[in-house]
Amino acid sequence: MPRIEANGRTLEARRGETLLETLRRGGIRVPTLCHYEGLPPTGACRLCVVEVDGLPNLVPACSYPVVEGLKVHTHSARAVNARRTIVELLLSNHPDDCLYCARHGNCRLQDLSEELGVRARRLPGTRRHLPRDVSSPAIVRDPDKCVLCGRCVRACQEVQGVAAIDMTGRGSGARVDTAFGEGLNVSSCVNCGQCVMVCPTGALTERSHLDLVEGALRDPALTVVAQVAPAVSVSLAELFGEKPGRDVDGALYALLRRLGFSRVFDTAFAADLTIMEEASELVRRLRDGGPLPMFTSCSPGWVKFVETFYPERIAHLSTCKSPQQMLGAVIKAHFAARAGLEPERVFSVAIMPCTAKKFEAQREEMLEGKLADVDAVLTTRELADLVRRRGLRLGDLAPEPADMPFGRRSGAGKLFGASGGVMEAAIRTAHHLVTGGELADLKVEAVRGLEGVKEARVRLGDLELGVAVVSGLGNARRLLQEIDAGRRDLHFVEVMSCPGGCIGGGGQPIGADPAALGARLQALYRIDGAETVRTAHANPAVRQLYAEFLGEPLGPRSHELLHTHYDARTVLR
Amino acid sequence: MNGPVRSVAEILAAHPDRGREHLIPLLQEVQEAQGFVSREAVAELGAHLGLPSSRIYGVATFYNQFRFQPLGRYHVQVCRGTACHVKGSQGVFQAIKRYLQLEAGQTARDGLFSLEVVACLGACGLAPLICVNGEFHGGVDADSAVKILRRCRREAESA
Numbered sequence: 001m002p003r004i005e006a007n008g009r010t011l012e013a014r015r016g017e018t019l020l021e022t023l024r025r026g027g028i029r030v031p032t033l034c035h036y037e038g039l040p041p042t043g044a045c046r047l048c049v050v051e052v053d054g055l056p057n058l059v060p061a062c063s064y065p066v067v068e069g070l071k072v073h074t075h076s077a078r079a080v081n082a083r084r085t086i087v088e089l090l091l092s093n094h095p096d097d098c099l100y101c102a103r104h105g106n107c108r109l110q111d112l113s114e115e116l117g118v119r120a121r122r123l124p125g126t127r128r129h130l131p132r133d134v135s136s137p138a139i140v141r142d143p144d145k146c147v148l149c150g151r152c153v154r155a156c157q158e159v160q161g162v163a164a165i166d167m168t169g170r171g172s173g174a175r176v177d178t179a180f181g182e183g184l185n186v187s188s189c190v191n192c193g194q195c196v197m198v199c200p201t202g203a204l205t206e207r208s209h210l211d212l213v214e215g216a217l218r219d220p221a222l223t224v225v226a227q228v229a230p231a232v233s234v235s236l237a238e239l240f241g242e243k244p245g246r247d248v249d250g251a252l253y254a255l256l257r258r259l260g261f262s263r264v265f266d267t268a269f270a271a272d273l274t275i276m277e278e279a280s281e282l283v284r285r286l287r288d289g290g291p292l293p294m295f296t297s298c299s300p301g302w303v304k305f306v307e308t309f310y311p312e313r314i315a316h317l318s319t320c321k322s323p324q325q326m327l328g329a330v331i332k333a334h335f336a337a338r339a340g341l342e343p344e345r346v347f348s349v350a351i352m353p354c355t356a357k358k359f360e361a362q363r364e365e366m367l368e369g370k371l372a373d374v375d376a377v378l379t380t381r382e383l384a385d386l387v388r389r390r391g392l393r394l395g396d397l398a399p400e401p402a403d404m405p406f407g408r409r410s411g412a413g414k415l416f417g418a419s420g421g422v423m424e425a426a427i428r429t430a431h432h433l434v435t436g437g438e439l440a441d442l443k444v445e446a447v448r449g450l451e452g453v454k455e456a457r458v459r460l461g462d463l464e465l466g467v468a469v470v471s472g473l474g475n476a477r478r479l480l481q482e483i484d485a486g487r488r489d490l491h492f493v494e495v496m497s498c499p500g501g502c503i504g505g506g507g508q509p510i511g512a513d514p515a516a517l518g519a520r521l522q523a524l525y526r527i528d529g530a531e532t533v534r535t536a537h538a539n540p541a542v543r544q545l546y547a548e549f550l551g552e553p554l555g556p557r558s559h560e561l562l563h564t565h566y567d568a569r570t571v572l573r
Numbered sequence: 574m575n576g577p578v579r580s581v582a583e584i585l586a587a588h589p590d591r592g593r594e595h596l597i598p599l600l601q602e603v604q605e606a607q608g609f610v611s612r613e614a615v616a617e618l619g620a621h622l623g624l625p626s627s628r629i630y631g632v633a634t635f636y637n638q639f640r641f642q643p644l645g646r647y648h649v650q651v652c653r654g655t656a657c658h659v660k661g662s663q664g665v666f667q668a669i670k671r672y673l674q675l676e677a678g679q680t681a682r683d684g685l686f687s688l689e690v691v692a693c694l695g696a697c698g699l700a701p702l703i704c705v706n707g708e709f710h711g712g713v714d715a716d717s718a719v720k721i722l723r724r725c726r727r728e729a730e731s732a
């Protein structure tokens with residue numbers, strides 16, 4: 001065990017770790033900007049520089065390997081001055097837009113200038129006035145606020161395997177851009193929002209639908225309804241300063257009613273509906289010989305990924321719409337009629353942990369001469385902003401139930417919020433479809449947890465299925481490469497675009513505690529475990545919808561409302 | 574140059590090796606053959622080398638030598654070498670940019686002009702120097718440079 005001395009204290013280092021890791025474990029904070037937990041260091045920003053006795057130059061802690069006997073000064077005058085100069089340089093051409101910025105109050109650059117005591121614009125510089133890229137339905141890029149840390153590029157290339165963006169140009173002309181500087185909407189971007197999650201500043205934000213929703217809520221001619229995705233209730237409280245993992249399900253419905261939504265529905269109900277359709281589709285593909293493996297289709301970033309990079313695999317995607325779009329469709333087609341409302345006057349808002357859902361709601365084949373299934377999508381973050389705009393708080397509200405007919409869910413539907421959840425829910429119901437009975441143990445341990453790749457063999461009566469669950473599109477790409485190389489043992493593959501699934505979605509709280517993902521996951525498992533109805537096919541509200549309106553899974557009405565199709569995309573990849 | 578333009582496929586066929594260190598030389602060959610690096614060329618290079626287009630564009634923009642638009646009918650090169658700089662090429666460049674409404678590396682929408690800044694045209698004795706379609710014009714100032722371009726425009730319009 002190497003030992004080092006940091007600021008006069010002795011710290012035990014672990015072999016092979018970086019100085020930054022040792023310092024952090026020892027409780028010494030060195031600020032970082034480009035550092036990306038879990039990826040190799042790039043040393044791009046130099047903000048983490050520290051002074052090491054015997055070395056003439058400051059060294060970046062994030063990439064400096066610890067060795068026995070290092071004597072380190074993290075906050076010597078020299079180190080602090082160097083950091084302050086770096087931040088002052090970043091600020092020199094930065095717009096002073098904090099008051100109008102989506103990241104005001106949650107911005108690394110603000111934190112750093114505070115921490116380093118920057119109180120004046122000392123270095124002259126001119127704002128670049130680069131145009132904002134507002135072409136994407138999901139993501140807005142404001143290059144003037146970019147500090148070139150490169151984290152978005154790494155999220156897009158190394159985590160997601162998409163590589164829609166990269167560093168371009170050099171020197172004062174350097175910027176993050178797409179190939180040929182084209183709009184994100186015509187690039188290979190899949191709208192996952194993982195770049196937004198790692199951006200330290202307001203250079204990357206979601207396309208806000210807040211004004212749209214507020215306008216609808218104020219319009220007396222509209223009936224505004226909301227649906228809330230499974231991951232939102234276990235994440236929202238963090239944005240109001242609470243510890244991760246608290247489920248605020250009931251308070252959330254109460255809150256949405258206070259905000260003026262006429263009806264509040266649970267997207268987990270539609271997750272159950274999705275499972276009825278998707279498990280039936282799986283069983284049909286197993287009987288009719290494919291195409292297998294079937295891929296889930298509820299993560300719109302993944303769907304676009306297949307259309308863009310693996311168009312020859314489109315037939316493997318389940319034809320099921322996602323729960324958001326299914327619920328949107330039955331809200332306008334069924335709920336409106338039941339409630340005596342004109343579908344044109346129903347404004348349907350989805351509250352999602354996701355930026356790609358904004359894109360999905362506007363996909364062409366979801367519109368095709370019809371009414372949109374979903375009119376606006378708010379991320380978890382935007383919902384918190386809306387709540388604050390209205391002067392409301394989460395804490396004070398007594399729980400209320402969601403509205404019928406789409407207010408009842410099974411534990412399985414709630415599991416959709418995490419990687420492996422769709423698989424677990426589908427296995428429970430597919431088993432029932434094949435055998436007529438129920439699984440002895442509903443918990444499918446092998447597909448649980450935060451690992452990016454999980455695989456299992458599952459018995460459904462006399463069938464044995466190979467299943468894989470991946471989250472993070474980089475992992476999905478690797479699995480597709482295996483399948484291309486001839487892998488044949490898989491029947492069903494769940495893919496969530498975001499690492500960990502929707503709980504780690506691009507619309508979730510930014511800068512959350514690294515342990516938050518696990519806490520949200522456990523919260524979902526607890527909810528499922530405590531539910532009396534834990535399978536989609538046992539959900540009485542789902543049964544009723546089939547009996548009253550839809551008929552049978554995969555039947556003509558389902559086909560019309562709940563299924564969709566996909567198209568190859570010709571973009572620069 | 575005579576004969577048909579060498580296609581990217583032909584260039585790639587001559588370079589079966591797919592190592593990423595070939596990116597820059599390949600970009601140079603493509604530009605030499607086609608005058609610029611097109612979207613299609615980047616897509617083909619990307620497929621050949623296993624690199625995303627954004628990466629190729631990122632690398633290519635790091636070097637000043639690559640253009641991403643076809644050359645204009647009149648390709649204007651402005652020398653920014655030391656000698657030219659000392660003799661006021663900055664003012665010449667600004668005037669040309671203003672007249673053409675173009676930035677370096679761009680081609681006008683009507684395809685008439687394209688503008689490029691070069692590190693040195695190698696004729697320092699003539700500084701400050703511009704070059705239009707390979708023809709050197711030495712000792713220019715802002716006004717005379719713009720006059721040359723006006724003449725090109727008139728010539729194109731009367732043709």
Ligand code: SF4
Binds near residue numbers: 094095101
């Ligand atoms: S990115 Fe940060 S520093 Fe820049 S304007 Fe926004 S809040 Fe202010």
Ligand code: SF4
Binds near residue numbers: 155160163164196
């Ligand atoms: S949204 Fe996802 S795919 Fe698009 S640029 Fe960001 S990380 Fe890449």
Ligand code: SF4
Binds near residue numbers: 148151195203204
């Ligand atoms: S857009 Fe954000 S994440 Fe990307 S380089 Fe700029 S500051 Fe960093």
Ligand code: FES
Binds near residue numbers: 034048060062
């Ligand atoms: S955090 Fe170490 S160089 Fe950026």
